[in-house]
Amino acid sequence: MSALRIGVVGAGNIASIAQLPTLVQRDDVELRALVSRRDDPSALQRRWGFGAVYRSVDEMLAAETLDAVFVLTPRSEHVAAVESALRAGVDVFCEKPLATSAADSVRLAELADEHGRVLMVGLNRRFAPVYVAAREAFGESGASFCVAQKNRAGSEYRATFENAIHMVDLLRWFCGGDVVDVTAAAAGTDQWEEDGTAALVRFSTGNTGVLVAARAAGAWGEKLDAYGQMRSAEVIAPDSVAVTVDGVRTVRSMSPEAFGWATATESFGFADAVRHFLDRVRDRQQPLTSGWEAVKTQQLLDRILAAAGLPTEEQEGRTWSSRATQ
Incomplete structure (x- = not known):
């Protein structure tokens, strides 16, 4: 069985706890590429064994032949990264939420169907x-x-x-x-x-x-x-x-x-979510959290938000971000 060629977008503290430990343990996975905004991502590259590092998703997709991409960035960056990967014919695992708006989530789910790609969202519970x-x-x-x-x-x-x-x-x-x-x-x-x-x-x-x-x-x-x-x-x-x-x-x-030795990686379901996605990439079935x-x-x-009088869209000019996801 040939190794799955994997690209990862965002490899901060959350990814280091949640997804990357499982990926590096797999004999059937090759971490081909990382997209990172860090000024010096060399420590990340050495720690996890990425073959190459890129500054943007499009740059990575142009340079690499990948089977799947893990999008582990802040939510405001999910849509662009997921869309680019799907259009490039690559399966996608995206951290939750899939998008900042339900309309964009629908569009991405439709795009995955259009291109015959596996799209899974990290609803790890x-x-x-x-x-x-x-x-x-x-x-x-x-x-x-x-x-x-x-x-x-x-x-x-x-x-x-x-x-x-x-x-x-x-x-x-x-x-x-x-x-x-x-x-x-x-x-x-x-x-x-x-x-x-x-x-x-x-x-x-x-x-x-x-x-x-x-x-x-x-x-x-x-x-x-x-x-x-x-x-x-x-x-x-x-x-x-x-x-x-x-x-x-x-x-x-x-x-x-x-x-x-229970760890959050296993006990919160992060590890099994990654395994589930990789299995779906191979068997082409729909993931549990498609x-x-x-x-x-x-x-x-x-x-729920609307019924509670809360906004259902992002505040104009404001995004959520954290170095933990970079």
Whole structure:
């Protein structure tokens, strides 16, 4: 089996924790190229073994023959990079969100279909062992009720959009079906840096999802509770999951299973998301978190934001960026 020729766009701290450790462990992957804005990316090139470094996506695509590209930049740069790769006939893994607007996400999903390319978005919670175990408890019908929370201290630009998207995606995954109705409320006086959002979502399956994304919490925390079919699942991410069936409670803890060496790369699902994408590049099947799945999640998130009185577009002249993604 020939090695997959991979290009990576953005290799900052997040990529170094989330995707790159898995890629370098694969015998069937060759890290051919890196796109970086750093003045001196030589340390990154040596650390991860990239064959070449470029200043732009178009420069990389013109110089290299690639099978897939990982777009790990700030969200404001996703559309241009993903579009260029798809038009060049290259499969794409893109960090969440796929785009800053749902309309652009739809356009990219359509473009992937047009060019027959695999497009996957890094909604990695669907691959985290604790969430996978919880979801499996409910089978095809899903959970009758699901409460997903991601809370932390301190807000940021478009906080709900940036961080709660994972939990919105989990609500869709656990409850299934189309969205029937959304009600929501936001806290705080700054619509661009809200203090939190809560939402109630009804699905066509009859299942109900609840989102809590508080930015006025005392500490960071992520959890999910799901109920249905006389079953319960309780997730304290990324460490533990308790599933109760017919009165029997089974608890799994990630650290003991990893002999005390559990890492965020594995426990939050980043590693399995990368593996899943590489498998789809080879077998040409649709990923679990395909471009179209990401579109549906972003469209639901937009409905939550609108119902809460929050903007669904970026603030004019303002972008989110971080050296962690460079």
